[in-house]
Amino acid sequence: MTHTAVFRGSAVCPSPVVDPSLRLFLFHHAGGSHLLYRDWAPEFPPDWELCLLNAPGRAHRRDQPAVDRVEDLVDHFHQELLPQLDRPFAFFGHSMGGLTAYELTLRLAAQGGPMPVWLGLSAFGPPRGAEYRRRPGRHESSDAELRDWLRSIGGTPAELLDNDDVWQLFEPVFRSDFKLVDTWARDPATGSPPLPFAVFGGEQDLVVEPRRLKAWADHSPHVQGVHLYPGGHFYLHDHRADLIRTVTASVRAARAAAERIITAPGAS
Numbered sequence: 653m654t655h656t657a658v659f660r661g662s663a664v665c666p667s668p669v670v671d672p673s674l675r676l677f678l679f680h681h682a683g684g685s686h687l688l689y690r691d692w693a694p695e696f697p698p699d700w701e702l703c704l705l706n707a708p709g710r711a712h713r714r715d716q717p718a719v720d721r722v723e724d725l726v727d728h729f730h731q732e733l734l735p736q737l738d739r740p741f742a743f744f745g746h747s748m749g750g751l752t753a754y755e756l757t758l759r760l761a762a763q764g765g766p767m768p769v770w771l772g773l774s775a776f777g778p779p780r781g782a783e784y785r786r787r788p789g790r791h792e793s794s795d796a797e798l799r800d801w802l803r804s805i806g807g808t809p810a811e812l813l814d815n816d817d818v819w820q821l822f823e824p825v826f827r828s829d830f831k832l833v834d835t836w837a838r839d840p841a842t843g844s845p846p847l848p849f850a851v852f853g854g855e856q857d858l859v860v861e862p863r864r865l866k867a868w869a870d871h872s873p874h875v876q877g878v879h880l881y882p883g884g885h886f887y888l889h890d891h892r893a894d895l896i897r898t899v900t901a902s903v904r905a906a907r908a909a910a911e912r913i914i915t916a917p918g919a920s
Contacts, residue, residue: 661732662713663703667693672701674769674903675741677733679749680704681775682829683808683822685711688746695896703736705729707752709825718828720791722836726755742770742903746888747860748833750776755838757845770906771849772899775857775885777864778871779838789834791827795819798826805859807886844872848906851878852895854887876902 655667663677664686676696678689686704693702707725709718719725729752745753750773757771790798799819802808812818849872853865868875879898881891888895 659712660703660736662706662708662729663732663736664706664712665701665703666690667702669699669701672739673697673699674907675701675703675736675739676899676903677703677705677736677741677743677753679729679743679745679752680707681747681749681807682833683802683826684746684749687711688749692892692896695893696900705749707829709828718825720828720831720835722751722755722832725752725832726759729756730759737766740769740907741766742772742906743768744772744774744899745776746774747776747885748829750774751833751836754843754845757847758843761846767847769847769910770903771845771847772852772902773849773868774852774888775854775860775865776851777860778868779840779843781837781839789831791831791834795823798823798830802826805885807889840871845874848874848876848902848909850876850898850902852888852898853878853880854883854885855880856883857885857887859885876905 658665658668674697678686678692680686680688686706689702689704692704696702706713707718708716708728719728733756743753743757745751753771754773754776757768760767790801793801799813803810803813812822851865851868853860853862855862862878862880865880866878868878879895881887881894883890
């Protein structure tokens with residue numbers, strides 16, 4: 653059966669589902685777009701609806717100015733997604749997407765919900781406070797330095813980095829996104845998501861090293877596990893099927909645990 657993608661604000665839903673049992677919102681990396689997840693939908697349960705998100709400044713939201721503050725990006729997604737949080741939902745984000753999903757979860761918790769049933773954080777480590785801000789930031793790099801760094805970590809098409817005309821179109825979005833990530837800070841004492849979450853990453857990732865990902869276990873009692881795969885920062889391209897199976901199982905485990913709590917004797 654062929655599906656026609658549906659656009660809901662910043663979300664692209666490649667395979668819309670009538671009355672889905674769960675919505676899974678996927679947040680992309682810095683400089684990226686919903687295309688990071690373009691082939692994922694067929695590998696999830698058919699009664700789940702995947703919503704691939706675009707930050708302002710790219711894809712069908714390219715007419716909007718990119719934002720360079722976490723607070724502004726969370727404001728944007730909070731407003732746009734609230735109408736779609738009318739059923740069980742979960743968040744998964746890679747790199748900057750992990751940061752966005754994490755901060756949006758904390759925003760929802762602070763305002764009394766609705767809350768995701770599960771959170772997936774890929775290539776994103778726990779908060780360390782303002783004193784650990786990256787200096788200088790990647791957004792402050794020279795043109796050549798930034799392009800070389802992007803080549804070194806993979807994930808960005810060579811035709812974008814090697815063609816000056818194409819690069820000029822995308823450079824402002826990269827710099828805006830990296831400013832958002834590089835200047836983000838949160839007091840670690842305030843940053844434990846109050847729900848089950850799992851952590852994912854690459855064993856050879858030099859951007860967010862495995863030791864940083866494993867630090868989540870010391871930061872929160874709600875970590876389901878830290879799942880590492882061979883590869884670098886964009887390990888998920890080579891391990892999509894395994895990653896999706898783990899995400900699916902983790903979401904189902906979180907939902908089952910929540911159901912047990914709700915149905916336990918004496919639960920209110």
